[in-house]
Amino acid sequence: MARTFEILVLNQISASGLKRLPAPRYHVGKEVTQPDAVLLRSADMHTMAIPASVQAVARAGAGTNNIPVPALSARGVPVFNAPGGNANAVKELVLTGMLLAARNVPAALQFVAGLDTAAADLDQVVEDGKKAFAGYELAGHTLGIVGLGKVGALVADAAIKLGMDVLGYDPEITVDAAWSLPSQVRRATSVAEVLKSGHFVTLHVPLVKATRDLVNADNIALMRRGAVLLNFSRDGVVNEQAVLGALAGKHLGRYVCDFPSAALAGNDGVIALPHLGASTREAEDNCAVMVAQQLRDYLEHGNVANAVNFPSVSMARESAWRVAIANANVPNMLGQISTTMARAGLNIHNMVNKSRGDVAYTLVDVDSPVSAQVLAELAAIAGVLAVRYLPQPTDGATSDPD
Numbered sequence: 001m002a003r004t005f006e007i008l009v010l011n012q013i014s015a016s017g018l019k020r021l022p023a024p025r026y027h028v029g030k031e032v033t034q035p036d037a038v039l040l041r042s043a044d045m046h047t048m049a050i051p052a053s054v055q056a057v058a059r060a061g062a063g064t065n066n067i068p069v070p071a072l073s074a075r076g077v078p079v080f081n082a083p084g085g086n087a088n089a090v091k092e093l094v095l096t097g098m099l100l101a102a103r104n105v106p107a108a109l110q111f112v113a114g115l116d117t118a119a120a121d122l123d124q125v126v127e128d129g130k131k132a133f134a135g136y137e138l139a140g141h142t143l144g145i146v147g148l149g150k151v152g153a154l155v156a157d158a159a160i161k162l163g164m165d166v167l168g169y170d171p172e173i174t175v176d177a178a179w180s181l182p183s184q185v186r187r188a189t190s191v192a193e194v195l196k197s198g199h200f201v202t203l204h205v206p207l208v209k210a211t212r213d214l215v216n217a218d219n220i221a222l223m224r225r226g227a228v229l230l231n232f233s234r235d236g237v238v239n240e241q242a243v244l245g246a247l248a249g250k251h252l253g254r255y256v257c258d259f260p261s262a263a264l265a266g267n268d269g270v271i272a273l274p275h276l277g278a279s280t281r282e283a284e285d286n287c288a289v290m291v292a293q294q295l296r297d298y299l300e301h302g303n304v305a306n307a308v309n310f311p312s313v314s315m316a317r318e319s320a321w322r323v324a325i326a327n328a329n330v331p332n333m334l335g336q337i338s339t340t341m342a343r344a345g346l347n348i349h350n351m352v353n354k355s356r357g358d359v360a361y362t363l364v365d366v367d368s369p370v371s372a373q374v375l376a377e378l379a380a381i382a383g384v385l386a387v388r389y390l391p392q393p394t395d396g397a398t399s400d401p402d
């Protein structure tokens with residue numbers, strides 16, 4: 001009888017994704033106490049005591065700054081995410097943000113909400129009042145983008161199609177991302193260049209040490225007078241005090257962000273949305289389906305796709321007995337693993353080993369069952385972080401992701 005995997009869910013996850021983790025092979029719930037895996041969106045795992053039973057963490061979204069990734073890596077636990085799964089949703093909200101700012105939509109809506117619609121002179125009041133909200137068009141204006149990954153590339157493409165002039169900066173751009181950019185996107189060589197050039201500047205970087213306060217009191221002054229800064233990345237990427245100062249001095253035209261805060265509240269120059277970037281049916285489904293499939297393939301077969309801290313590793317299943325080993329990326333690990341198996345009389349049928357940074361990951365298929373004693377010996381090798389035994393179920397339980 002195949003064992004049931006226990007999945008702890010920390011946020012609302014789309015039903016389309018949860019369907020990929022069907023009973024009885026999976027038990028998914030908010031009250032699971034000894035989870036094999038944790039499935040979440042924006043819940044803060046930094047403050048959580050993560051049970052020793054956890055073998056994987058899956059973020060149904062892009063950013064993983066809410067997850068203690070280095071600590072999990074040290075435990076041999078992969079952290080999965082859903083690259084690009086919500087990028088179109090964010091792109092559409094960034095376009096919305098630019099239009100809200102350029103056309104003074106929030107103030108115009110407020111004006112309309114305050115109208116006496118029963119008044120005889122309503123039409124006149126509307127015609128007189130609208131002058132205060134006259135704006136400008138996106139076409140012909142310059143958009144600067146910091147971060148040309150999944151979201152940034154889509155924003156660039158959409159802005160070009162809207163007739164904007166686009167320049168972008170990304171010091172770590174991947175070859176795939178570079179290929180996906182429209183040829184009209186100009187390449188900037190620094191954040192400063194983007195800030196200086198854009199009528200609009202939008203940020204699409206992860207929150208990491210290097211990007212904290214990426215826009216700050218020093219460089220916000222470089223922005224064009226009246227420019228619009230958009231932050232759909234994370235609150236920490238922009239220094240709020242710098243933004244408030246620039247708005248007060250009328251240097252910054254608007255700050256459009258997905259992260260409301262006490263400091264920003266009530267400021268007319270701020271358009272704050274409630275972290276809505278990824279909140280579309282489509283994005284929620286995409287992300288949940290992606291991570292559920294990845295989680296399932298990992299829990300059942302040890303295959304790794306889209307982990308932020310593990311190498312991608314996949315090996316077709318040819319044997320019923322598989323061992324998955326996460327270990328420090330140091331010399332002689334493979335030698336010790338294969339010697340331990342050989343000593344126990346195990347014949348290695350297939351093996352794959354890859355590394356990424358400090359973590360290496362090995363899948364070994366053998367031709368006969370592996371004893372608890374051998375698994376304990378493997379786990380005891382210095383540098384081994386986690387050992388999982390993944391025998392193929394013999395009771396007809398499905399083991400291939402849909």
Ligand SMILES: NC(=O)C1=CN([C@@H]2O[C@H](COP(=O)(O)OP(=O)(O)OC[C@H]3O[C@@H](n4cnc5c(N)ncnc54)[C@H](O)[C@@H]3O)[C@@H](O)[C@H]2O)C=CC1
Pocket residue numbers: 061062063064083084086087090146147148149150151152169170171172173174177204205206207210211232233234258275276277278279
């Ligand atoms: N508001 C929301 O609901 C959402 C917010 N996000 C945030 O947006 C971020 C980006 O999302 P994706 O584009 O999907 O991620 P991604 O990983 O595809 O792209 C991030 C890009 O930022 C670049 N980058 C890293 N450090 C940089 C730096 N110092 N300067 C310039 N570029 C730098 C990387 O090279 C990469 O190309 C996420 O990490 C997350 O924090 C993502 C999705 C939804």
Ligand SMILES: O=C(O)CCC(=O)C(=O)O
Pocket residue numbers: 041042060061062063064086275277278279
């Ligand atoms: O799940 C959400 O609603 C937030 C998405 C997000 O911020 C991300 O994917 O990084």
